[in-house]
Amino acid sequence: MNLVFFGPPGSGKGTQAKLLKNKFNIPHISLGDMLRDEVRAESEIGKRAGEIMNAGKLVPDELTIELTRERLKKPDCQQGFILDGFPRSLLQAEALEQILNDLQMKLDKVVYFQVDEDEVVGRLSGRRSCKKCGAVYHIKFNQPRVAGRCDNDGEMLCQRPDDAEAAIRTRFEVYARQTLPVLEGYRQANLLATVAAQGEIDDVFARVLAAINDGGHQA
Ligand SMILES: [Zn+2]
Numbered sequence: 001m002n003l004v005f006f007g008p009p010g011s012g013k014g015t016q017a018k019l020l021k022n023k024f025n026i027p028h029i030s031l032g033d034m035l036r037d038e039v040r041a042e043s044e045i046g047k048r049a050g051e052i053m054n055a056g057k058l059v060p061d062e063l064t065i066e067l068t069r070e071r072l073k074k075p076d077c078q079q080g081f082i083l084d085g086f087p088r089s090l091l092q093a094e095a096l097e098q099i100l101n102d103l104q105m106k107l108d109k110v111v112y113f114q115v116d117e118d119e120v121v122g123r124l125s126g127r128r129s130c131k132k133c134g135a136v137y138h139i140k141f142n143q144p145r146v147a148g149r150c151d152n153d154g155e156m157l158c159q160r161p162d163d164a165e166a167a168i169r170t171r172f173e174v175y176a177r178q179t180l181p182v183l184e185g186y187r188q189a190n191l192l193a194t195v196a197a198q199g200e201i202d203d204v205f206a207r208v209l210a211a212i213n214d215g216g217h218q219a
Contacts, residue, residue, distance in 0.1 A: 001026060001080040002105055003212065004087070004096075006183060007113030009171045010120035011197045012204060016113070017082045019205050020212075027076050031085035034067050035059060056167035058088060058174055065095045072099055089178045093185060109212050110186040113197035113204075117172050125165045128157040 001024060007013040014030060021028040035053065038046035045067075049059045068086050071077070087093040100106055126139040130150035137144050137157060144151050161167060186192045193211035197204055 002108050003082045004110045005084045008175045010124045011113035011115045013113045016208050017084045026080035028082045029071050054161040056162050056170040061091055069099045090181055093182045107191055109193055110191045111211055112194045114194055115197045121165055121168050124163050124168050127163045128159055130155045130157055
C-alpha cells in the first residue's frame with residue numbers, strides 16, 4: 001500500500017501515520033523527521049534546512065526530492081510506505097511521479113487531513129519540547145510534572161521556533177498556496193480521499209482506514 005498523507009501543520013497526520021505504520025508494518029517516511037535528523041546531526045543539508053525551517057518556510061525542492069528518492073529506494077519500502085510531508089508543490093509531485101516510475105512503484109491513495117486553522121494554532125502554539133531528550137509537552141493538554149521542566153531530565157522546556165503563532169500562520173499560508181494545486185491534481189487522478197481530522201485519535205484512525213480501503217486496495 002503506497003500512500004501519501006497530506007495535511008496542514010497540526011492536522012495530526014504524523015500521529016495517524018504512526019498508527020498505520022504499526023498496523024500494516026510499512027515505513028512512515030516523514031520529511032520533517034528526516035530533515036530534523038539532519039539538523040540534529042549538523043550535516044551540510046541540516047544547516048541549510050534548519051535556518052529555513054525556523055523561519056516557517058519550506059525547504060528547497062532539490063533537497064527534499066533527493067532525501068525522498070534515497071529513502072524510497074530502501075528495501076523496507078517494497079511492501080508499501082506512508083509518505084508524510086512530501087510532495088508539497090506541483091514540482092515535487094512531478095518529481096515523486098518520476099521517482100516512483102524509476103522504482104516501478106505507484107501511489108494507491110492520497111489521504112488529505114482536513115482541519116480548522118484557528119483550532120490548530122491554539123494547539124500547536126502550546127507545544128513545548130526538551131532540547132536534551134526530544135520529549136514533547138503541551139501547556140494545556142500534556143503538562144510536565146514541574147511547569148517548564150522536562151520530566152525525564154529537568155531540562156528547561158522551550159518552544160520550537162516553528163510552533164510560534166506567527167510561524168504557524170505563515171506555514172498555513174505557504175501550505176495553502178503551494179499544496180492545494182497538488183491536491184487538485186490527485187483529485188483528478190482519482191487518488192484523493194479526504195478525512196475529517198478533528199476529534200479523538202481513534203475516531204480519526206477509523207476514518208483513515210475506511211478511506212484507504214475504499215476502492216478495494218489490499219493491505
Ligand atoms: Zn528531556
